[in-house]
Amino acid sequence: KAVVIDGYPAKSMWVDEFSNFFIPEVNERLAKTNNYKIDWQESYGGTIVKPKGVLDGIKLGLGDIGIVTTIFHNSKLPSQSLAGVTPFISADARVVAKAIDEITKEFPTMEKEFARQKQVYLATGVVLDTYQIFSKERIESIKDLEGSKVAGAGIILRYLDGIENAAGVRGGLTDFYNMVSTGLVDHAMLWPEAAETFKIAEVAPFMLKADFGAVNTKTVTTNSRFWKKLPSEVKQVIQEVAIEYRDHVANIAMNRAKKSLDAYIAAGGTVVTMSQEARKEWADSMPDLAAEWAEGLDKKGEPGTEMLRAYMAKLKAAGFTPTRDWTAGLK
Amino acid sequence: MSPIEIGVISVIAIIVLVYLGLYIPVALGVVSFVSIWLMRDDFELSMNLLKIAVGDSVMEYTFATVPLFTFMGLIVSKAGMGADIYEVMNSGFKKVKGGIGMATVGANAVFAAVTGSSIASASVFAKVSVPEMLKYDYNPRFAVGVVAGSSVLGMIIPPSAMLIIYSFVAEQSVGEMFLAGVVPGILLAAAYIAAIWLMGKFIPKYVGGKPATEYEWMSFKEIFSKTAPLVSLITIVLGGIYTGWLTPVEAGAAGAAVGLIIALIRGKMSLKSFWEALIETGHITASILFLITAASIYSRMLGLAGLPNELALILEQNQMSFMMIMVIYVCLMLFLGTLLDTSSIILIVVPLFLPLIEPMGLSLVWFGIITVIGAEIGLLTPPLGISCFVIKASLDDDRISLKDVFMGSLPFAFVMLVVLILLINYPVLSIGILH
Amino acid sequence: MSNLLLQGVSKLSKIANSVAVITNTVGTLMVLCLVLVVDYDVIARGAFNKPFGGAVEVVQFTMVLIVFLQLPDVVRVNRLTRSDGFLAIMQPRFPNVTMWVRRFIDSVSAILMALIAIAIWPEFVEMLETKDYFGIPGVFTAPWWPIKLVIFLSASLCSLIFIFKVILAATNIQLIRMDEMKDKAISAGEKL
Numbered sequence A: 001k002a003v004v005i006d007g008y009p010a011k012s013m014w015v016d017e018f019s020n021f022f023i024p025e026v027n028e029r030l031a032k033t034n035n036y037k038i039d040w041q042e043s044y045g046g047t048i049v050k051p052k053g054v055l056d057g058i059k060l061g062l063g064d065i066g067i068v069t070t071i072f073h074n075s076k077l078p079s080q081s082l083a084g085v086t087p088f089i090s091a092d093a094r095v096v097a098k099a100i101d102e103i104t105k106e107f108p109t110m111e112k113e114f115a116r117q118k119q120v121y122l123a124t125g126v127v128l129d130t131y132q133i134f135s136k137e138r139i140e141s142i143k144d145l146e147g148s149k150v151a152g153a154g155i156i157l158r159y160l161d162g163i164e165n166a167a168g169v170r171g172g173l174t175d176f177y178n179m180v181s182t183g184l185v186d187h188a189m190l191w192p193e194a195a196e197t198f199k200i201a202e203v204a205p206f207m208l209k210a211d212f213g214a215v216n217t218k219t220v221t222t223n224s225r226f227w228k229k230l231p232s233e234v235k236q237v238i239q240e241v242a243i244e245y246r247d248h249v250a251n252i253a254m255n256r257a258k259k260s261l262d263a264y265i266a267a268g269g270t271v272v273t274m275s276q277e278a279r280k281e282w283a284d285s286m287p288d289l290a291a292e293w294a295e296g297l298d299k300k301g302e303p304g305t306e307m308l309r310a311y312m313a314k315l316k317a318a319g320f321t322p323t324r325d326w327t328a329g330l331k
Numbered sequence B: 001m002s003p004i005e006i007g008v009i010s011v012i013a014i015i016v017l018v019y020l021g022l023y024i025p026v027a028l029g030v031v032s033f034v035s036i037w038l039m040r041d042d043f044e045l046s047m048n049l050l051k052i053a054v055g056d057s058v059m060e061y062t063f064a065t066v067p068l069f070t071f072m073g074l075i076v077s078k079a080g081m082g083a084d085i086y087e088v089m090n091s092g093f094k095k096v097k098g099g100i101g102m103a104t105v106g107a108n109a110v111f112a113a114v115t116g117s118s119i120a121s122a123s124v125f126a127k128v129s130v131p132e133m134l135k136y137d138y139n140p141r142f143a144v145g146v147v148a149g150s151s152v153l154g155m156i157i158p159p160s161a162m163l164i165i166y167s168f169v170a171e172q173s174v175g176e177m178f179l180a181g182v183v184p185g186i187l188l189a190a191a192y193i194a195a196i197w198l199m200g201k202f203i204p205k206y207v208g209g210k211p212a213t214e215y216e217w218m219s220f221k222e223i224f225s226k227t228a229p230l231v232s233l234i235t236i237v238l239g240g241i242y243t244g245w246l247t248p249v250e251a252g253a254a255g256a257a258v259g260l261i262i263a264l265i266r267g268k269m270s271l272k273s274f275w276e277a278l279i280e281t282g283h284i285t286a287s288i289l290f291l292i293t294a295a296s297i298y299s300r301m302l303g304l305a306g307l308p309n310e311l312a313l314i315l316e317q318n319q320m321s322f323m324m325i326m327v328i329y330v331c332l333m334l335f336l337g338t339l340l341d342t343s344s345i346i347l348i349v350v351p352l353f354l355p356l357i358e359p360m361g362l363s364l365v366w367f368g369i370i371t372v373i374g375a376e377i378g379l380l381t382p383p384l385g386i387s388c389f390v391i392k393a394s395l396d397d398d399r400i401s402l403k404d405v406f407m408g409s410l411p412f413a414f415v416m417l418v419v420l421i422l423l424i425n426y427p428v429l430s431i432g433i434l435h
Numbered sequence C: 001m002s003n004l005l006l007q008g009v010s011k012l013s014k015i016a017n018s019v020a021v022i023t024n025t026v027g028t029l030m031v032l033c034l035v036l037v038v039d040y041d042v043i044a045r046g047a048f049n050k051p052f053g054g055a056v057e058v059v060q061f062t063m064v065l066i067v068f069l070q071l072p073d074v075v076r077v078n079r080l081t082r083s084d085g086f087l088a089i090m091q092p093r094f095p096n097v098t099m100w101v102r103r104f105i106d107s108v109s110a111i112l113m114a115l116i117a118i119a120i121w122p123e124f125v126e127m128l129e130t131k132d133y134f135g136i137p138g139v140f141t142a143p144w145w146p147i148k149l150v151i152f153l154s155a156s157l158c159s160l161i162f163i164f165k166v167i168l169a170a171t172n173i174q175l176i177r178m179d180e181m182k183d184k185a186i187s188a189g190e191k192l
């Protein structure tokens, strides 16, 4: 028996795919040899844990397998912010998901962080392509953001740090529509799919295609005690399916992003593509987030610098040119 | 034991313990703890459940609305703003049969928009409105019934502690819940006024009262000075939330600050009563949030047992109709309402029914309004009806027994039930106001 | 001898109660703090374009302080949510039975609060060692350990107060009952 938990509702894309892709796929493969069968109990949407509680829920054995939203746990899972501190490289969810997954397996750091939370890493989930800027007025560069208020959440608020007098206003996704429509903020940072869901085109008809890049936000993990008890055949099947789930979800994210962008335009939105120079200007204005991140890990005796270099190399190998070389600030 | 059996036994155990007089949060916590322990034969898992639920539930940002709106409500009533609005309403309704009753309902509806609890409403209006009605020879039962019935508005018209609690359990936005409460609240107030009018028409003896002798209209200036503070508070709070300028938490803080300023300007706030309001706020917050924490332990226990999954399966197999579920739901709430307070009812029934409602594609905001109103009928029903207790206690008048208060409230409890059925049948009444 | 013991317990109980009153006062000030922080953020954001980045974390922090610093006092004055209709009916007819039921209720409560304290303690130790925080690094962060510590202390104190209620139930039962009658209107108010 395996209890699967997530605090997000069953209709969320990654949860839905867990139900309708991950689980059936595992069942099918186990059925081939017919040695083992898993009895799944799926408990989503706060029945056992809230979104922020998945990490602790798996740790404490309230669930056996779960989808941890890593951005809530900067302190326990610092290495998970790798994609977040290296903006302006790749807006391809598939590439970022694969790179992060490989980094996890090549360096012990991320797995160690999870092990400390008494769980075993299975796969990285990248569920959105990239954040963009949605505005009332047409904007083109960070000059237009100076002295304005921008709604956002989490680490992306720090992307505004280098812009003169720009203030990040924290808010939940559901608030952004109202925040923009009342003029509480002038811009909002979110991704196209969310923009479509919350009808952002009605209040912010201009999207600046800044392409900050895809960010890893989800990780599938399993309770260590539970994992240890599994027969190796089952372990192998789960690990295989986890990788397929990683690519499957990233693919869906890309497809949805494209559709959502079309829907945004159909709803009256205009997409302004940010020029390469303007993106560079923004990237250069930011504090050296990546170096800060690497240094923080190095201090704990983890190979932060190496991980950052390896990650950048992987993205370059996949054909992407970083707008800013985030390894430049490393000592 | 199957999940269903565990669910049923735990609910029965909780009800028995609560009726016995065990503190409700303790009952919820202990029963959940023991259930998990027995179910999984794992003491540590039970401890882990406590670990994750305690603190986790309190850390919710939107819960800051509980102390903020409570504080605002206390400040507002200590500043005498409830009595003011009543006087204004009364000058308008005096000539009609049952007019003071109608004025009480109207004033309550307005006052409700700045207070988060029915208790504040019940105690304020028991003191101002009941003596006035008795002075004009109203039937005492009718008089207290009106106050009890209309005090319920305090928790339906936003801001409302109950809507906040529901939005936490069902993971809905507090702002949307608040907006959805506006129309049902006004509807209920209108239904009360209509009911009073009908009573005055068909059973005038039950209403009682003689026409007012003095027809003293308030001057415009007086009306203005008595309503402006409340109206400005309502504008800040509800306007702020509706337009998106303020989150519910910020609206609560702004309301508390402005309420305090108004009270200071009017010179009705001593340091002592200010401190009392603060302490009272803290006590209310602590007991509500501790209750919520315990309820979250309970609902997680049900989740671990797999009860939601089982219920959904049963629903699928038996094709239980929407009407059936609603009938069961309302009956259960009325039953629990005899003895439990509103927040406990919400916290016990919602986790049980949410998994049934969600897959049916029904709006959870609408369901929340239904739940809150259904659970509040219990405020008016014996043997434990909080609103009635408060009225009896604040009246301190031997001519009116607790029984009179309960009997007087019954017609209004019935009106609530009618409005509830209306709201169940026409969801647009609650959720039409959202985009 | 047993009388002397009872007096000792009674004294300890008084100490526990006054600690509860003190933490209650601190918790009360937190309510004020909450109002100020949120209003400061609203004004700073609206008028000066400088929102307070840590508003969310500070609000979460104060909520924990308000609830857990005041909880022992809520327990002390018998204002924890309950429905005592049954006890009120039983009291005049079977005062002895009622007393034992009360003792049972307070014992169960003491056990639950003790379990919470025991469950939280290792969390506190762990957070203190790992220096875990919540919030967004670079924007605003707050440490976890004070939160766990406050919950631990609060639950322990509540448990103690319940234990004293069990022991002293026989001696001042009359008093408790009167208190509750007096508090009825207010305690009803607690439940909103």
Ligand code: NA
Residues within 6 Å of the ligand: B111, B112, B113, B114, B115, B116, B117, B153, B154, B155, B156, B157, B158, B159, B160
């Ligand atoms: Na209200």
Ligand code: NA
Residues within 6 Å of the ligand: B337, B338, B339, B340, B377, B378, B379, B380, B381, B382, B383, B384, B385, B386
């Ligand atoms: Na009742």
